Amino acid sequence: MQILNFIMALVECPECKKQVSNTAKVCPACGYKLNTEMVKKRNKVIKRSILFALIMAVVVGLPIYISYEKERQEEARISWERYLEEIGKPQSYLEVHYVLNGTDRCWEPIDFVALRIRVTSDELNNVPFKESKTYINWTDYARRKK
Incomplete structure (x- = not known):
């Protein structure tokens, strides 16, 4: 639910527990004055977590993708060489x-x-x-x- 809240830019009011925009200064439901520093800090942590997850996905995924592509290229090269060998063979x-x-x-x-x-x-x-x-x-x- 936190990811959904971050995407929608909503935070929970500490007083009434209702969803409030992260840019609001007061809660529209109960009038509680929101601590903008707390909201900014929470958003910063969420942004860093998402950025870290994306970096890790690239760090792990890129070598796997490169290895897969090299394997496909090697298979294609071998297939091409076999094809050329077969063309060059005389009919038996x-x-x-x-x-x-x-x-x-x-x-x-x-x-x-x-x-x-x-x-x-x-x-x-x-x-x-x-x-x-x-x-x-x-x-x-x-x-x-x-």
Whole structure:
């Protein structure tokens, strides 16, 4: 209730215990002459307490926030590096093999309209490749596979 009183700038009259403005010289309810020094001192203590609490919140919260941000930046950096590594890797035979033999059913000629295997470097799993190959359909792929 004290915080609410400070925000509203109200104090309690020592005589009748009613809420009175902290700038009033006398209580409007009972006419008691308010001690302005007492009111100022009380307001000063409350202001200092709030200021101390804010400073402590900053002192404690700032390092926590900085640590959290550094952790997020590190995670983003690691994620970015992994992404760049994946982009730089050539396509592997296993990926192509999975595309061709990834299910238990038989492949029909209609299954592939076009299949392009592109090699992004001179070697793929330590096997040299000279060019990309484009297979027009499954039948062409099967013929070239033999």
